[in-house]
Amino acid sequence: MADDGMLLNFELPSDAFTVQKTFKGGNWKDRLTARKSAEWGRQKAQDRAAAAKRIPDFGEVQSEEEELIVPESRPSKKARTGEAPTLKHATAAKPRIPKEPHRGDVLPKTSNGEVISSLFTFNSASTEAVAKAVATTRDDDDDVQVEPSNAPLSDELATFTNLGLSPSLANHLLNKLGMKAPTAIQRKAIQQLCAADTDAFIRAETGSGKTLAYLLPIVQRIADISKQMKAAGQDFTRESGLFALVLAPTRELSKQISTVLEGLLSCCHWIVGGIVIGGEKKKSEKARLRKGLNILVATPGRLADHLNSTEVLDVSKVRWLVMDEGDRLIELGFEQDIQKIVSVLNLRGRMPATVPGLPERRTTVLCSATIKSNVDQLRSIALKDPVSIAVDPSEHAEDGSEPRDQAFSAPSQLKQSYAIVPAKQRLVTLVAVLKQAFKRKGTVMKCIVFMSAADSVDFHFEVLVGESPAGDDTARLPSTNLSRSGKIPQGNTIAEARTQGVGKACSSPENAVQLFRLHGSLQQLTRTNTLKAFATCSEPAVLVCTDVMSRGLDLPNVDLVIEYDPPASKDDHLHRIGRTARAGKPGRAMIFIMPGCEEGYIDILKEGKPRNLTRHDADDLLKKGFSPASGVVGDHSWEQAATDWQLEVERWTTEHPRHLEQARRAYQSHVRAYATHVAAERKIFDLKQLHLGHLAKAFALRDKPGSIRVPGQRPSSAAGTKGREVRRAHAGKGVGVGAGAKRKGGSAMEDVDAGAMMDEREGRNKMFARVKAMGGASEFNLG
Numbered sequence: 001m002a003d004d005g006m007l008l009n010f011e012l013p014s015d016a017f018t019v020q021k022t023f024k025g026g027n028w029k030d031r032l033t034a035r036k037s038a039e040w041g042r043q044k045a046q047d048r049a050a051a052a053k054r055i056p057d058f059g060e061v062q063s064e065e066e067e068l069i070v071p072e073s074r075p076s077k078k079a080r081t082g083e084a085p086t087l088k089h090a091t092a093a094k095p096r097i098p099k100e101p102h103r104g105d106v107l108p109k110t111s112n113g114e115v116i117s118s119l120f121t122f123n124s125a126s127t128e129a130v131a132k133a134v135a136t137t138r139d140d141d142d143d144v145q146v147e148p149s150n151a152p153l154s155d156e157l158a159t160f161t162n163l164g165l166s167p168s169l170a171n172h173l174l175n176k177l178g179m180k181a182p183t184a185i186q187r188k189a190i191q192q193l194c195a196a197d198t199d200a201f202i203r204a205e206t207g208s209g210k211t212l213a214y215l216l217p218i219v220q221r222i223a224d225i226s227k228q229m230k231a232a233g234q235d236f237t238r239e240s241g242l243f244a245l246v247l248a249p250t251r252e253l254s255k256q257i258s259t260v261l262e263g264l265l266s267c268c269h270w271i272v273g274g275i276v277i278g279g280e281k282k283k284s285e286k287a288r289l290r291k292g293l294n295i296l297v298a299t300p301g302r303l304a305d306h307l308n309s310t311e312v313l314d315v316s317k318v319r320w321l322v323m324d325e326g327d328r329l330i331e332l333g334f335e336q337d338i339q340k341i342v343s344v345l346n347l348r349g350r351m352p353a354t355v356p357g358l359p360e361r362r363t364t365v366l367c368s369a370t371i372k373s374n375v376d377q378l379r380s381i382a383l384k385d386p387v388s389i390a391v392d393p394s395e396h397a398e399d400g401s402e403p404r405d406q407a408f409s410a411p412s413q414l415k416q417s418y419a420i421v422p423a424k425q426r427l428v429t430l431v432a433v434l435k436q437a438f439k440r441k442g443t444v445m446k447c448i449v450f451m452s453a454a455d456s457v458d459f460h461f462e463v464l465v466g467e468s469p470a471g472d473d474t475a476r477l478p479s480t481n482l483s484r485s486g487k488i489p490q491g492n493t494i495a496e497a498r499t500q501g502v503g504k505a506c507s508s509p510e511n512a513v514q515l516f517r518l519h520g521s522l523q524q525l526t527r528t529n530t531l532k533a534f535a536t537c538s539e540p541a542v543l544v545c546t547d548v549m550s551r552g553l554d555l556p557n558v559d560l561v562i563e564y565d566p567p568a569s570k571d572d573h574l575h576r577i578g579r580t581a582r583a584g585k586p587g588r589a590m591i592f593i594m595p596g597c598e599e600g601y602i603d604i605l606k607e608g609k610p611r612n613l614t615r616h617d618a619d620d621l622l623k624k625g626f627s628p629a630s631g632v633v634g635d636h637s638w639e640q641a642a643t644d645w646q647l648e649v650e651r652w653t654t655e656h657p658r659h660l661e662q663a664r665r666a667y668q669s670h671v672r673a674y675a676t677h678v679a680a681e682r683k684i685f686d687l688k689q690l691h692l693g694h695l696a697k698a699f700a701l702r703d704k705p706g707s708i709r710v711p712g713q714r715p716s717s718a719a720g721t722k723g724r725e726v727r728r729a730h731a732g733k734g735v736g737v738g739a740g741a742k743r744k745g746g747s748a749m750e751d752v753d754a755g756a757m758m759d760e761r762e763g764r765n766k767m768f769a770r771v772k773a774m775g776g777a778s779e780f781n782l783g
């Protein structure tokens with residue numbers, strides 16, 4: 001049945017079910033084949049109609065023929081001037097843009113087979129009827145204020161000195177870093193790790209200060225060792241020994257941890273920290289290691305590499321090993337590197353150490369907001385009888401509400417919402433949400449939009465910026481699209497260079513919004529510069545990115561996170577939305593959900609018992625985003641404005657080959673990524689239920705799904721893609737992106753290798769294998 005559905009959706013000519021062709025020419029075989037084909041088409045149409053009636057989740061399912069609406073005459077094209085076409089994002093109605101046809105209008109197709117469907121008709125209906133009736137869309141501002149769960153403690157006794165930190169370190173935190181009191185997880189972790197040498201898990205919400213929760217006790221304990229050495233008449237120097245190792249999955253996160261460490265060590269300058277993450281010449285890293293370091297932050301691949309080849313790296317005195325984002329380290333396949341590191345530490349750690357005050361045994365700490373099942377792998381490799389350091393949820397249930405589930409909870413003050421958006425309206429609704437967010441200056445400072453694939457990020461960036469960087473694929477760049485420094489990194493292609501521009505689609509006359517894009521396929525230098533530019537941008541800014549940005553990164557002033565594409569797992573969801581509402585600050589997060597089976601995700605959102613969970617409907621969002629400021633009640637001009645905008649983007653896409661290819665790539669990568677959800681969530685994100693025709697509209701495509709081809713990618717009909725993705729998803733039994741098995745070869749892996757796969761999630765296995773082959777120097781790209 002499923003395959004039948006796919007064939008119907010993608011393979012057949014659009015008139016297969018309506019037009020009875022008469023074949024006069026050819027031999028009897030041709031005529032027989034033609035007749036059978038026509039009969040088969042009719043049969044399938046009947047099957048499909050019957051199947052549609054059996055899918056209550058999707059409400060009334062219309063036939064493909066009904067929902068495709070073609071204007072009587074194509075919108076007139078702009079005169080070609082030789083200039084790159086630009087996307088004006090105009091909201092005023094233009095005479096050349098056709099009015100929305102009425103529901104049920106069936107008009108002749110254009111000669112080139114393009115189809116333009118209406119934004120507002122034949123959309124799937126929400127299945128959450130009851131919830132809709134009860135929870136009407138509210139403004140987030142109406143929500144109750146909630147006590148933040150990840151803020152520093154207000155208890156007078158909760159001071160850093162009371163936890164065992166020296167007055168000088170506590171003063172430094174207060175005076176130099178502006179931290180008066182510890183957070184709840186810091187209180188627990190500092191007390192535990194300062195007093196005992198047992199292995200530990202640290203699990204607490206995103207933005208709750210876990211980095212300092214493990215760094216502070218380590219710095220304090222090493223400061224104590226230095227005191228004892230001094231008392232014993234020995235000098236403590238950078239050559240006294242490497243006492244602590246911190247591992248993190250990405251270079252960005254490692255750099256961030258190293259920066260926090262440097263900030264701490266400026267009050268005890270005799271303790272020296274360092275970092276090895278690759279990307280630099282190994283020679284200079286070796287030179288740094290030779291000089292001696294007391295605390296080292298590293299990515300696992302690079303450290304394992306140095307343990308192999310850098311003799312001066314003496315790990316015999318390492319007494320603290322921290323694995324930050326421990327679950328992600330396993331997800332990304334660093335298990336073997338970690339195994340190697342731990343066995344070297346075990347072997348060399350047996351050598352007698354002559355450092356006064358050095359603990360007998362090594363303490364291993366695992367840290368993440370979502371450490372759960374896959375930690376077993378790390379437990380068996382590196383941990384012995386670990387204690388769990390977590391914040392008791394009841395500590396935050398002062399209002400009498402039930403304690404929230406520790407396994408899956410976001411900061412309590414984070415205002416979460418979901419938007420029920422039909423496939424066709426996704427793009428235009430995203431723009432409406434951004435327009436509304438940045439309507440007034442100062443409401444939202446920074447926003448992160450998560451997408452599932454690098455190609456999709458690139459396409460949406462171009463649409464939101466609204467201008468082509470290069471007419472006819474030449475290298476001309478309009479000055480408005482240069483980076484703020486006005487420079488394009490040398491040696492990069494245009495696509496590589498342009499990671500920043502003015503987001504015209506979401507800017508208002510009073511509020512210009514800077515737009516950035518980031519994903520794992522960009523060059524290292526571009527990534528570093530873009531991240532820095534977004535973090536330091538003093539104007540309102542939107543970052544469109546993949547999950548490469550979802551873990552651990554602490555970017556200032558992010559007040560809104562939009563999950564435009566669903567996360568691959570609920571852990572990923574938690575980390576994504578955790579980029580806002582950090583350290584007690586407020587924040588908002590919105591996830592786009594399509595009507596139908598995707599609405600099952602609302603139950604997953606509710607698992608975290610969010611104190612604020614609001615429902616939005618696409619129409620309301622579109623109305624807010626596209627209504628003119630002077631709009632009157634009952635005015636429907638927003639519908640026309642949204643339609644105009646959509647048609648403008650479609651024309652911009654179809655009229656320029658580069659944009660068209662980019663849109664097609666984005667669409668294909670999106671569909672591929674859709675197949676990588678964890679097994680437990682595959683019923684919710686069911687590829688078989690995805691309406692590819694409607695989805696194509698969200699990529700501003702007028703192609704029929706079956707005819708979407710991308711040069712350089714494996715030639716495949718959408719039906720083939722869909723079938724293959726379904727098989728791939730099922731081949732990886734129980735794993736999507738969130739677990740290890742699918743990453744370790746087998747049929748799923750072979751399938752990934754077979755295609756020119758630029759989709760980030762699925763490509764990670766492949767990339768990992770590649771970087772390992774290159775000497776493990778590029779963990780950074782694995783995101």
Ligand SMILES: Nc1ncnc2c1ncn2[C@@H]1O[C@H](COP(=O)(O)OP(=O)(O)OP(=O)(O)O)[C@@H](O)[C@H]1O
Binds near residue numbers: 551
């Ligand atoms: N005691 C404190 N007082 C005030 N701010 C703090 C305190 N501890 C940490 N912070 C700030 O809180 C923010 C989040 O810290 P951190 O990045 O360590 O969180 P995290 O729990 O590791 O988050 P994630 O799970 O997303 O990695 C940082 O900006 C940090 O400077």
